[in-house]
Amino acid sequence: MSFNNVPITQIVLKQYRYKLRAYYQVFTSLVVMQLLALLFSSGGIMTSGGGSYGVNAHLNTYTGDLIIIFTFLWGFINAITITTKAYREDDFLFVTNRQSQHLSNMLFLATASVIGGLTATLAGYLLRVIIYWTSDEATFAGMIDDPTTFIDPLISIVTVALYVVMFCAFGYLIGNIIQLHRLFMVIIPVLVVGGLLFDPPITLKIYAFFVGETNILLFLLKTVVTTVFLFACSFVPLRQKEVRP
């Protein structure tokens, strides 16, 4: 007998490369999501205004915020998607076990998050160019924050990628829990809405914990630790998951 002896790292890398090819629609859906967000953003995210002598003034503020939020949503949905039966069982056509499957999924989601962060950031610049070209020069007032620096896109890419990977880890956990039992499809939304109703709102605390963090290194620490924790939890239901039972 001639056995294939394969170290797990090699299999994980093979699966990772396979997933980049086979889960191509993940990136197609990213484009769809961000184009939708661009469309919604082109009307101005925030409008403030008021009347004065002879003029009813509206200040339309354009930001890439909605694109970023849509990208979070994309990450969350996709992470759930790759825990579904069809995706999970695809892996078992080829060489895999549940550890290598989990590791390659994490690698894939991390890569997707970086791509999400990159495209969401750049799409913000695309929005600016579009708005510049479609608006009248007289009514165009440019950037109200400090001038853009070259470090800005870098901060944005890193931050969005960290947020997205955290959303992915969260979606991945939820997806794996749902795979455990269908009933969780009902229980989890109930818990989330319950969390919103709680007083003081837990969701607000969580929101402030991440969004309120203005030190980028602490933010990095918070998100990375959370992501690792969520991914670790996801492996518990996945470890004993049977294929095509």
Add this chain to the structure above:
Amino acid sequence: MNVIEATDLTKTYKGVPAVDGLTVTIKSDAITGIIGRNGAGKTTLLKMLVGFIKETSGEMNVFSEHPFNSLHVSANSIFIDDHMLFPDALTLGELLKEGERFYTNWDMTFAKTLFDYFSFHPDQHHNQLSKGKKTTFNMIFGLATRSELTIFDEPTTGMDAAVRNDFYRVLLKDYLAHPRTILISSHHLDEFDHLLEDVLLMDEGQQVLHMPMDDLKEYAVSLTGPDAVVGQWLYDKTVLAKKQSAPGMMQAVVKQDFAIEQAERLGMKATPVAASDVCIYLTAKTKGGIDDVL
């Protein structure tokens, strides 16, 4: 050497056993048929062997490892049936390339030759194929992996007769060129008994018999004679089936643990029983079959 060793293996679904205390060993480099009626536990056993599902109790080793979550077992085994899900995003050509990347023994020339012979197109997608085409592609994929343990679960479902014959020929040729352990499950032994070296007959999650094909062919004999003679003869024999063949005449299938000459001397006519019929008799639910129920 034994590729598979299982002791008191049990798998239950919601309390109902699918495989029930099975103890079996399967030797390497042989084609073994897993035969049984629907719901005999064949598929459950095979899925446990490749680590898809986990046994409820008992012990099991494949290549001396517990298959569930074993990378070694996964790298050296393949499970082929008509429910295989291939990713929609990849074309058939790309799927073969992925197979090559994952399975180190993959034979691309072999895969391509069959791919062309069965007139597949590399740009097709698996979900666009007809049922028969799907199973054919799955078969090509499975054989091309050259896995040390290759498992076909009801491989010919949906194939037409010509493709089915092609499949058996390909399987045998490939096995002769690259001997390995091949398991084929089916509910009837009829058309591929010439391939098999061993037969494992299962019923209700348990092993009914496990023996070389040659022994199975001589396992039982059919005796025909007058009622009284046959009736008396059967007294201390293991009867698999019996029926009234004509008024006053009885036909009985019995386990062949005696010398046929003795029976012939008493005026009974002995005819051999095909291996597939033996399997049917051994796993029949009631002695009389469906006629007795209705």
Add this chain to the structure above:
Amino acid sequence: MSNVLIGIMPILLLLAVIGLLFAVGMRLLKSTKLSGIVRRWLFPGYLLILVIAFGLSFVLPLEGDSGASGDRTFHKKKLPDLFMIPQNTGSIDMLDDYLVNTWKLETDEETLHLVIRGQENLNNIAVKRKKAADGVVEAELYVTPYVIDGIDMTTGFLPKTHMEVHGRTLAVETPDRKRVDISVFQKNVSVRQFTQKGWLSSLDERGGFGVSTSETTGNKASSPWEYKNNGRLHSTELLYLEIPADVEIEGRNNKNIYMVGNGR
């Protein structure tokens, strides 16, 4: 409880709509025959466009402080309050920057009846009697800009105000309100989080942690200046009339009219 529910309803609805659009979009992508090509090239094409846009964004004058787009940034920290200044100081010397219109109207009547027509109301009319009886009414309209988020919303967009003398009537025709839309950019939330001062300070109070950063603003009611508050400055307007020494003005709405200088 129900408040919170009502509060999150729009978000849930929005999410539902997004999900639906997304599903429809993906279904369309899947069903079309050219989906193979679309699927292959959609993402790389999108990336290419993004990179080009990114490059362009550094070439185009998109920043608030550069090129034509910079003109709308309002740098001053305060504006004179036109309701206050003439009354307090009796002079309009400091208002030259905000002059939008002047009229010189001749009259030989002794009494002029001031009539304001049109949509806008002139909240503030100051009248000064000249020393000479030269038969000329000199009128000046001052409007300070309306500023939101440090952006001048009105300069250059003010519609014309008309004024004329018709016998004994001094008529002011105020303009219809005109809608002005100004576009500005704000940096992405992912950048603002780490660069904006006072980021999420309002949330701090509600969440009950951190230090509140809200500042108290003193009472400036009597000040002739209006100070920028949260980047906002209100617009005030003033019609300043200099009338010949021998002319009397009577208005319908007397409380908006007051005499300044060496008048009563």
